[in-house]
Amino acid sequence: MYTLHYWPDSASQVLRMVLRLTDATFREVQIDRAGGALDSAAYRALQPLGKIPALETPDGPVFETAAILLYLADRHPGLAPAPDAKDRGAFLSWLAFSAFNLHAPVLQVFYPERTASDTSEVTANAAAQIKANFAVLDAMIGRTRPDWLSTRPGVMNLYLGMMVHWLGGFAEGHPARLTPADLPNLGPILVALESHPAVAEVAAAEGLKPTFFTDPY
Ligand SMILES: N[C@@H](CCC(=O)N[C@@H](CS)C(=O)NCC(=O)O)C(=O)O
Structure with missing residues (x-):
């Protein structure tokens, strides 16, 4: 049984989708941000910086979006290459790439101050990094057409x-605007995933x- 601590339209979103791709039992608890939950000792014991998301697991708390994705992928086959698979190294490389070189500058765009x-x-610097x-x-x-980043839902395509x-x-003209087009x-992978029940349900x-991907708000 997992417990996901989430906030709508935040980094917990991909975990809500991925959990729906597993056969695991899980519950989702909306964080009481207004009540100061992110700063509470109880939440800091799950996520030491008081960030969203955090996942309670039978093995203890797991935090950092990419780490939670990897944790779930290792326990629920089909979400990513298995630890002994030939393409595991490539998958791990691009998962880390996405966390450090995409997610981090995306956060800078949302919290530039x-x-x-x-x-x-x-914002301009972070947007340039995101685009590049x-x-x-x-x-x-385009070059390698990886199986772990195809139209089959998994941790990489949903994270990206x-x-x-x-x-x-x-809005149009914002330096960080990026769409499937x-x-x-x-882009076509995301368009194909848009109607998947895990995406639609979340x-x-x-x-x-x-x-969700083509015209998000
Ligand atoms: N590197 C962290 C980033 C988590 C993060 O910054 N989450 C945002 C929501 S998307 C958050 O907690 N925002 C609230 C805040 O920083 O006060 C991860 O991937 O889990």
């Missing part, structure tokens, strides 16, 4: 899709449009 007081410069790094990843998909969902919410290889649960 945490990096420096000149928020427009922070998504282009590198997209080219890799969550970020594209957020970035597609920026900007990504020749990842979009509905979080009060979001069914066009």
Whole structure:
């Protein structure tokens, strides 16, 4: 039994989708942000920085989105290459790439004041990194067509899709705006996944449009 501590339209979103792809029993607890839950000792015991998400597991708490994705993939076959699979190294490399080189600058775009007081410069720099790094990843998909990043739902396509969902919410002209149409290889994968029940169910649960990737807000 897992317990996911979530907040709508935050990094917990991909975990809500991935949990629905498993046969695990789980419950989802909405974090009481207004009540200060992120700063509470109880929540800090699950996530030491008071960030969203955190997953309680039979093995203890697991935190950091990418770590939770890997934890679930290792216990629920089909979400990513198995530990002894030939393409495991490539999968791990691009999972770490996504956490460090995509998710981190995406967070800077949403919280630029945490990096420096000149928020427009922070946003411009982070947006440039996001665009350049998504282009590198997209080219890799075109070159190698990995099975672990195809139209079959799994941890990588849903993790990347969550970020594209957020970035597609920026208005035309915003430096960080990115949509499936900007990504020749990842874009069609996300379009194909949009109607998957795991995506549709979480979009509905979080009060979001069914066009989760293509027209997110
Ligand atoms: N590297 C962390 C980032 C988590 C994170 O920053 N989550 C955001 C929501 S998407 C959050 O907790 N925001 C609330 C805050 O920082 O106060 C992870 O991947 O889990």
